[in-house]
Amino acid sequence: MKAAALALALGLAAAPALALDAGEQLADPAQEARARALGRELRCPVCQAGNIDDSAADLARDLRRLVRERIAAGDSDAQVRAALQARYGDFVLLEPPLRTDTLILWGAPLLLLIGAGTLLVLRQRRQPVAPPPPALDDEERAALARLDP
Amino acid sequence: MRVLPFLPLAVLLLLAAWFGAALLRGHDEAPPSALLDKPLPPAIAAALGPLPARPLLVNVFADWCAPCAAEHPQLMALAPDIPLYGIAWKAPEPALSAWLQQRGDPYARRIADLDGRLGLELGITGVPETFLLDAAGRVRARHAGPLDAATAAELRRMAGGGS
Numbered sequence: 001m002k003a004a005a006l007a008l009a010l011g012l013a014a015a016p017a018l019a020l021d022a023g024e025q026l027a028d029p030a031q032e033a034r035a036r037a038l039g040r041e042l043r044c045p046v047c048q049a050g051n052i053d054d055s056a057a058d059l060a061r062d063l064r065r066l067v068r069e070r071i072a073a074g075d076s077d078a079q080v081r082a083a084l085q086a087r088y089g090d091f092v093l094l095e096p097p098l099r100t101d102t103l104i105l106w107g108a109p110l111l112l113l114i115g116a117g118t119l120l121v122l123r124q125r126r127q128p129v130a131p132p133p134p135a136l137d138d139e140e141r142a143a144l145a146r147l148d149p
Numbered sequence: 150m151r152v153l154p155f156l157p158l159a160v161l162l163l164l165a166a167w168f169g170a171a172l173l174r175g176h177d178e179a180p181p182s183a184l185l186d187k188p189l190p191p192a193i194a195a196a197l198g199p200l201p202a203r204p205l206l207v208n209v210f211a212d213w214c215a216p217c218a219a220e221h222p223q224l225m226a227l228a229p230d231i232p233l234y235g236i237a238w239k240a241p242e243p244a245l246s247a248w249l250q251q252r253g254d255p256y257a258r259r260i261a262d263l264d265g266r267l268g269l270e271l272g273i274t275g276v277p278e279t280f281l282l283d284a285a286g287r288v289r290a291r292h293a294g295p296l297d298a299a300t301a302a303e304l305r306r307m308a309g310g311g312s
Contacts, residue, residue, distance in 0.1 A: 045273075045275075046275055059268070059274070059275065062266075062268070062269055087184075087272040089182070119153075
């Protein structure tokens with residue numbers, strides 16, 4: 001039982017498998033950390049659904065190397081992102097940039113939520129309030145008294 | 150009859166129709182190239198050397214790539230009409246030359262991209278990938294994947310239609 005619990009804990013603690021190998025890493029840990037963080041934000045052009053750190057594709061490895069070269073050359077994170085956007089377009093960023101033409105993309109979920117919420121509130125208001133039940137007359141009052149003295 | 154309760158169902162059916170149509174379309178489209186309507190990146194222009202002022206094709210390929218072999222006949226057919234400039238992506242010699250010798254060499258000029266940097270400059274998503282340039286040297290179209298007859302015809306049309 002203990003062995004099973006330990007195995008489960010270790011399994012959960014295991015870091016996700018990255019396609020990065022040790023040879024790719026930059027010597028400076030701060031720079032490598034930046035490279036990893038950027039790698040997680042960049043879409044692999046081959047797989048399209050994952051980032052370049054996780055992808056085993058040749059192109060992903062080339063892009064990881066490009067990112068590291070730029071960082072080592074002194075580029076800021078924004079500059080590295082811009083360099084990749086220049087070659088691959090906005091699609092290479094896993095998080096779409098916030099610009100006037102992407103406002104609809106960013107705003108749509110919130111707008112839908114507000115729209116749906118408004119519709120619901122309006123429907124609630126428009127429903128006629130049920131009239132109060134008529135007051136009990138003498139017969140009914142007598143019957144009530146008999147049942148519940 | 151109140152329409153509102155049917156709205157979620159209508160939205161669902163519309164989405165289903167849209168997704169169904171996209172799925173049935175068959176091929177996967179790469180996102181539009183970041184180079185469209187722009188000239189070739191400086192690194193590529195420098196590597197390729199002077200290019201004629203007429204519509205031409207830049208084709209990224211490799212000898213170890215099966216779809217490249219598949220599209221090769223299309224390239225041979227296009228070569229007499231539209232000049233082809235080849236970028237051999239991660240394709241070392243002598244295998245590359247042997248492959249071209251065996252199948253025929255459609256390229257007016259061919260350069261090597263052994264470490265893949267030129268491919269990155271072009272924003273390729275794999276090989277083969279073909280770029281159509283107009284007479285002014287601007288990228289007009291990018292086709293990711295092997296050229297089939299229909300795409301080759303389309304490229305001819307775009308190139309021949311003047312620029």
